[in-house]
Amino acid sequence: MNIKLTLYNIKKKCEKNRFYPIFNAFHTFIYTPNTTTYTGSHIRDGSDMKRVMFIVIISLLPCLLFGSYNIGYQYFIQIKENISLIKCFLFGIKKIIPIILVSYIVGLTIEFIFAIIRKHEVSEGFLVTGLLIPLILPIDIPLWMVALSVIFSVIFAKEAFGGTGMNVFNPALVARAFIFFSYPKEISGDKVWVHNGNLDGISGESIIGFLTNAKYKTEFAQQIVLHNSHISLKDIFFGFIPGSIGETSILAILIGAIILIITDIGSWKIMLSAIIGASFIGYIFNIWGINALMAFPWWKHLLIGGFAFGIVFMATDPVSAAQTEIGKYIYGFFIGFFSILIRIFNPAYSEGVMMAILLMNMFAPTIDYFVIQTNINTRIKRLNKK
Amino acid sequence: MVKNIYIKKGLNIPLEGISKKKIYGPILSNIYGILISDFHNIIPKMQVKIGDQVKSGDVLFRSKIDNRIVFPSPINGKIIDITRGSKRKILIIKILRINNIIEYKKYNIKNFKDLSYEELKNILLESGCWIFIKQRPYDIIAFPDKTPKSIFIPACDTNPLSPDFNFIFENKKKELYTAIEILKKLTKGKIYFSYNDKININNFNLNNIEFYKIYGPHPAGNVSVLINHVNPINKGDVVWVIYPQDLIIIGEFFLTGKWNPNRIISIAGPKIKNPCYIKTRIGTKISDLVIENIKNGNNRIISGNIFTGTKVTYDDYLRYYSNQIIAINEGNTSELFGWLIPNKKKFSVLNFCFNLKKKYSFNTNFNGDQRSFLMTGWYEKYFPFNIYPIYLLKAIINKDLDKMEKLGIYEISPEDFALTEYIDISKIEHQKIVREGLDFLIKEVESNDIKK
Numbered sequence: 001m002n003i004k005l006t007l008y009n010i011k012k013k014c015e016k017n018r019f020y021p022i023f024n025a026f027h028t029f030i031y032t033p034n035t036t037t038y039t040g041s042h043i044r045d046g047s048d049m050k051r052v053m054f055i056v057i058i059s060l061l062p063c064l065l066f067g068s069y070n071i072g073y074q075y076f077i078q079i080k081e082n083i084s085l086i087k088c089f090l091f092g093i094k095k096i097i098p099i100i101l102v103s104y105i106v107g108l109t110i111e112f113i114f115a116i117i118r119k120h121e122v123s124e125g126f127l128v129t130g131l132l133i134p135l136i137l138p139i140d141i142p143l144w145m146v147a148l149s150v151i152f153s154v155i156f157a158k159e160a161f162g163g164t165g166m167n168v169f170n171p172a173l174v175a176r177a178f179i180f181f182s183y184p185k186e187i188s189g190d191k192v193w194v195h196n197g198n199l200d201g202i203s204g205e206s207i208i209g210f211l212t213n214a215k216y217k218t219e220f221a222q223q224i225v226l227h228n229s230h231i232s233l234k235d236i237f238f239g240f241i242p243g244s245i246g247e248t249s250i251l252a253i254l255i256g257a258i259i260l261i262i263t264d265i266g267s268w269k270i271m272l273s274a275i276i277g278a279s280f281i282g283y284i285f286n287i288w289g290i291n292a293l294m295a296f297p298w299w300k301h302l303l304i305g306g307f308a309f310g311i312v313f314m315a316t317d318p319v320s321a322a323q324t325e326i327g328k329y330i331y332g333f334f335i336g337f338f339s340i341l342i343r344i345f346n347p348a349y350s351e352g353v354m355m356a357i358l359l360m361n362m363f364a365p366t367i368d369y370f371v372i373q374t375n376i377n378t379r380i381k382r383l384n385k386k
Numbered sequence: 387m388v389k390n391i392y393i394k395k396g397l398n399i400p401l402e403g404i405s406k407k408k409i410y411g412p413i414l415s416n417i418y419g420i421l422i423s424d425f426h427n428i429i430p431k432m433q434v435k436i437g438d439q440v441k442s443g444d445v446l447f448r449s450k451i452d453n454r455i456v457f458p459s460p461i462n463g464k465i466i467d468i469t470r471g472s473k474r475k476i477l478i479i480k481i482l483r484i485n486n487i488i489e490y491k492k493y494n495i496k497n498f499k500d501l502s503y504e505e506l507k508n509i510l511l512e513s514g515c516w517i518f519i520k521q522r523p524y525d526i527i528a529f530p531d532k533t534p535k536s537i538f539i540p541a542c543d544t545n546p547l548s549p550d551f552n553f554i555f556e557n558k559k560k561e562l563y564t565a566i567e568i569l570k571k572l573t574k575g576k577i578y579f580s581y582n583d584k585i586n587i588n589n590f591n592l593n594n595i596e597f598y599k600i601y602g603p604h605p606a607g608n609v610s611v612l613i614n615h616v617n618p619i620n621k622g623d624v625v626w627v628i629y630p631q632d633l634i635i636i637g638e639f640f641l642t643g644k645w646n647p648n649r650i651i652s653i654a655g656p657k658i659k660n661p662c663y664i665k666t667r668i669g670t671k672i673s674d675l676v677i678e679n680i681k682n683g684n685n686r687i688i689s690g691n692i693f694t695g696t697k698v699t700y701d702d703y704l705r706y707y708s709n710q711i712i713a714i715n716e717g718n719t720s721e722l723f724g725w726l727i728p729n730k731k732k733f734s735v736l737n738f739c740f741n742l743k744k745k746y747s748f749n750t751n752f753n754g755d756q757r758s759f760l761m762t763g764w765y766e767k768y769f770p771f772n773i774y775p776i777y778l779l780k781a782i783i784n785k786d787l788d789k790m791e792k793l794g795i796y797e798i799s800p801e802d803f804a805l806t807e808y809i810d811i812s813k814i815e816h817q818k819i820v821r822e823g824l825d826f827l828i829k830e831v832e833s834n835d836i837k838k
Contacts, residue, residue, distance in 0.1 A: 004720060028755060032724030036717055036750040040800075040817035041693045041807045042686065043399070043714070046732030048754020048811050050725035052761070055736070123757055165758030165812070263736050267763055323762040324774065372777055376792040383620040 004031060021115035025122035052265055053127040059259035059266075060131055060313065062252035067245040068092030071139050074242050075195040095139055095195060096245060099146055104130040106147045110154040114163070125164030125171075125319075126154070132172035132313060135246030136306070136354075137179070138187055139195045145183055149175040169361045170320045173354050180354070193242035236303045247309035257312045266316035269325065270332035274311040277336025278302055285344055293344050301340050310353035311335065315360075322364040324371040331367055335360050388587065391580075391615050393602030395770040397805060400733060401546040401692065402745035403661050403712075405652040407553050411665035412648070418461045418481045418669035419703030420446060423696075425457065425517065426821075427526045427828065430476050438465045439484075443491035443514065443645030446479055454530055458514030460647045460669040462489040478703075481669070490644040498568055498640050506571055515639055517706075518632035522613060522625050524824050525799035529832075534626040536575035536617050539566070541630045542582040542600045544607030545691035549652040549663065549709050551630055552585045559590070561637030562630065566592060568640060569628070580612045605770065610802045614771050619796050631709055649709065655688075656747030657681045657713040666704065673700035676711055684716040686750050693804030694817070717751025725754070735764075735809050757812040765806045773797065775806055779816060782823030787830055795823060 011027055014020050028050075037044060072088025107126045115122045133150060153175035158167045180187050235241055239249025247253075260266030282298025289295045301307060315321060315335050322331035335356050342352030422430050430447035433456075434440060440459045449455040459481060467480040493513060498506065510516045511530060521528035528534070541551050555562060569577055580598045581587055587597060598616065600606045609627050613619060628636075635647050647668040654661040659679050666675060672687060677700060680687075688695040689705040692712050696705055704711070721729075732753075733746040765775045773794040781789035800817040807816035 004722075008720070031720040031722060033752065033755055034718045034720045035752045035755075036686075037752060038697075040815050041804050042688055042695065042697070042750050043401075043692055043748040043808060044751070044753050044813060045736075045809050045811065046729065046734035046753055047736040048725060048813065049757050049760060050754065051734075051736065052811055054726060121755060121757075125760075163758065165760045264764065265736075265761070318760060318762045321762070323776065325763060325766060328763070372774060372793070375772065375774060375794075378772070379620075379792065379794060382618060386620050386623075 007031065008034075018116055021120065021122050022112050025112070025115070049124045050127075052263075053124045055259065055263050055265060056128045056313075057131055059256035060128075060135065060246070062255045063135060063246035063249060063309065064096070064131070065089075066239055066249040066252040067135065067247075068096055070239055070248055071095055071195060071245065073240060074193075078194055096134060098143055099134040099137065099141065099245075100131065102143045102146045103133045103150050106150045107133075107154050110151060110159070114159045118163075120163070123164035125158070129153075129158075129171045133175045136172060136176050136244045136309070136314075138193055139245060141179070141186055145179055145186065148182075149178045152178045165319055167319055168365070169358055170314050170317050173314055173358055173361075176354055177358060193244065236300075241304070243304075244306060244309075247306040250303055250308055253308045253312050260312065260316065265318075266312065267318075267321070267328050267332075269328040270316050270321060270335070271311050273329045273332030274315060274336035274339075275302060277333035278307065278340045279336070280333075281337050281340045285340070298340075301343070305343065305353065306351050307336075307339055307353050310339070310357055314353075314357050320361045320364065322367045322371075324368050327364070327367040327371045331360055331364055334363075388597045388599055390599050390601060391606070391612070393600065393606035393611060393770045395767055396544075396603035396605055397735065397768055397809070398544070398603045399546040399692070399748075399808070400745045401656070401714075402747050403655040403658055404547055405549065405654045405661040405663055405710075407550065407663070409650060409663040409665055413664055413666045413670060413674055414483065414486075415667075415669075415671040415674045416483055417466070417671055418459075418463070418483065418667070419671070420457065420460070420479045420481075420669055421703065421705060422447075422476050422478070424706040425527065427524075427825065428455075428457075430457070432468065432476065434465050434479075436465050436468055439463070440465065440481065441489045441491045442647075443493070445514070447476075449527075452530060454511045455516055455527060456512065456514050457517060458491075458645050460667050488646075490646070493639070493643040493645075495640055495643055498564075501571070503571055506568060510636075513639060513645060515636045518628055518636060520627045522610070522619055522627060522799065523623075523796035524828055524832075525801075526824075526828070528626055529624070532624045534573045534575065534624050537569050537573050537577045537626045537628065538609050538612055539569075539577065539579045539628055539630060539633065540607065540609040540612060541585060542580045542607040543691075543709070544582070544600075544602075544604035545693060546604070547652065547654040547661075547710065547712060548607075548691060549650070550584050551581075553663070554631065554650045555585070555634075558634045558637075561634045561641060563592065563637070564640050565628075565633040565637035566595065568636070569633075570594065573626070575617075578612060578616055580607070580609070582607065602770070605768075605802060605805055608802055610798050611770055614797060621791055621796055623796070629707070629709075632707075649704075651675075651704070651708065652710040653679060653713075654710060655712040655714050657683065657685045657715060668704060668706055670704045671700075672698050672702050672704065672711070675704065676700075676713065680713055684718070685713050686716045688712045688714070692748075693808065694801045715747060715749035717749030717753075719751070736811075752813055754811065754813050756814060759814065760812055764809060764811075768805045768809055769802070771798065771802070775803065775816075779803075779814075779819050782819050782826075785826060787827070790823060790827065795820075795827060799824070 007027055014023060069089045069092055072091035073083060076083050107130050111122050111126050153171045157169045157171045157174035161167045237250045241248050261268045278301055279298050282301045285294040286298050322328050338356035338359060339353045342355050429450040431450045432447045433445045441462045443458045445456045446459050447457050461481055461483050463481045463483040466482045469478040471477045517527055519528045576596050578596045580600050582600050598612060613625060619625060631649055638646050650663050650665050652663050653676055657680055659681055664675060687698050689698045689711055690696055690708040759776055769775045778793045781793055800820045803816035803820050
């Protein structure tokens with residue numbers, strides 16, 4: 001009780017202090033505020049933004065936990081050592097925790113600085129972005145690069161637009177795009193997705209990387225099918241394949257998706273229409289099938305290359321996605337469509353999902369504009385009839 | 387002929403403490419109070435001063451903008467106080483009741499069936515009945531010079547713990563029928579009457595009225611929902627809205643010539659010992675109504691419903707348009723990691739708290755801090771209009787008049803945003819924003835007309 005009262009008294013004293021937003025951020029992290037309603041509805045829902053962000057973090061935990069295990073698993077398989085659950089998991093955790101810490105500390109510092117300069121409260125948006133950024137990076141990424149990308153993302157993709165709730169682009173994807181364009185060697189190719197992946201070993205390649213390396217001659221098509229078969233569907237579904245830290249396991253992503261859909265935080269409309277969009281273009285490519293990439297089965301596209309992670313956790317970001325319900329269908333469809341289109345036509349951008357989502361982030365306001373316009377037109381028609 | 391309206395979007399708040407069907411009273415206070423803030427957009431021009439004796443129905447003040455709109459006294463007695471606030475703004479008028487017998491201002495009304503539209507309108511204005519006629523758009527007291535295209539009577543209240551109108555109407559049918567006959571003369575359009583399961587429409591003997599039965603969760607009972615479904619408002623239209631208990635007062639006035647603003651209000655909520663109905667009068671002191679019926683603790687008393695009502699204390703008075711008084715817990719306590727731990731006692735639309743209990747005793751805690759708009763798609767689930775709520779709110783915040791009109795601001799009122807305000811995790815004040823938007827619209831669009 002004393003701690004509560006002491007903290008409350010300190011809060012009252014430093015309300016006009018410059019550093020009040022930081023103190024308030026930590027205070028409201030520990031104790032919910034005791035403000036009561038003074039205008040409008042006298043009661044308010046039991047949830048607030050912190051609880052919503054917390055639920056998103058819970059939905060990311062299966063990917064994080066499995067990803068930690070997978071890092072160790074891929075490494076030990078590569079160097080042909082014995083594998084055990086705890087050994088792989090601890091290895092992965094040791095590698096991931098520094099990246100997560102850097103992401104949170106750097107990001108929150110920038111947020112605190114902006115809160116002090118702009119004299120507003122620290123918003124909880126970064127609680128999720130801070131965990132998303134590590135999950136979409138390769139395991140050996142240097143920590144200074146993580147820090148740089150977080151600084152770039154928070155300042156230019158979020159605070160420049162006005163903070164949480166005002167951003168046009170998904171901040172986590174902007175961080176990854178920053179690394180992709182500034183330090184391309186660290187994030188593309190086929191060796192970066194396993195720890196110390198410079199060792200020889202076919203299993204060190206990502207599936208897309210393998211496909212893009214293959215020459216597009218028909219005599220190789222047979223080989224690709226044969227080679228592909230060494231990566232079983234079971235491995236793809238459970239996630240025992242190389243890739244970014246959190247995006248390999250379809251099972252973990254599914255669990256996260258179910259949590260987000262039940263709590264209605266992640267829009268199922270975006271997820272479903274993205275799957276339909278991707279399947280649609282993937283199927284057309286299958287029919288067209290002039291090279292090995294196009295011949296890749298349309299349903300397998302949904303399972304590899306970070307597509308599932310992108311549509312469940314990135315595309316469903318409520319601020320940067322389309323905000324009208326009809327707009328969400330269109331937005332999701334084109335994310336799926338462009339992801340696969342970019343993958344097939346421009347293999348250098350092997351993770352086309354990131355590009356597709358950023359592109360559609362840019363067009364989301366346009367989609368919403370046209371949806372709202374139809375609503376306005378109905379009203380004008382009704383007025384003219386009168 | 388009865389038509390049905392099925393509303394799927396909305397939410398019934400599981401608040402405990404519904405009133406039992408027992409009427410106590412009548413309860414009379416010694417001091418009555420009229421608060422000017424009950425009448426939105428009205429600047430009072432006092433017609434009495436401290437010390438004056440008034441009867442029930444005597445004019446206390448007029449509207450400065452339109453002198454014809456008068457505000458009558460609810461009781462006979464002596465004016466003991468006219469409380470002013472900053473810049474001499476009038477806040478409350480207090481009347482001390484002198485006798486036990488209620489004395490009324492005398493009116494001689496001919497048979498209202500013989501009266502013309504203009505004559506009826508003048509009687510309504512002079513007697514003070516006009517203040518019960520609200521208009522849409524803007525949700526204010528109706529402008530006398532505009533004829534409505536239709537009139538709506540929402541006898542269906544889906545707010546939490548709302549009073550049961552069937553129970554209230556039982557002995558007042560004659561007054562209701564009289565008032566509705568008068569309304570028929572005031573518009574060339576139709577009269578729409580909405581009701582729900584709580585009312586048995588077969589017991590009503592009304593002709594030439596369009597009856598609509600409303601099914602669905604709150605805010606299905608809001609009159610805007612009915613208007614939207616039946617006869618949507620376009621720019622330039624005016625419709626009138628009159629609530630049933632106000633109709634009974636108007637009906638009684640035309641039958642007896644007496645201004646008798648009685649109400650049967652429900653006293654309800656989790657902090658009320660014995661939730662019941664009380665027969666009383668507008669302006670009664672709150673302490674006379676609830677003080678013996680409230681449980682101990684840090685309570686908030688609300689005059690009106692839990693979404694749009696006003697916070698009152700024991701020294702305050704029953705607000706002019708309130709049909710109920712609710713008492714809930716004040717929630718001015720902090721919880722350790724309250725946002726992290728799922729709390730069985732808290733109700734949330736986010737299916738995270740595992741809403742297992744049937745009824746909850748809510749409190750007035752904000753449950754969070756104010757943030758910018760974040761979640762999308764949530765507000766539309768609780769907003770049964772063909773309007774995009776967040777876009778409209780943003781247009782109002784930006785004072786974009788053109789956008790506001792295009793997005794449908796004429797079709798809604800602040801009470802329609804009460805539920806979206808409740809579920810908003812960003813804790814933004816929707817009703818306040820909408821009210822400011824409507825006031826801005828009145829100033830920009832209507833002010834020229836009024837000056838004429």
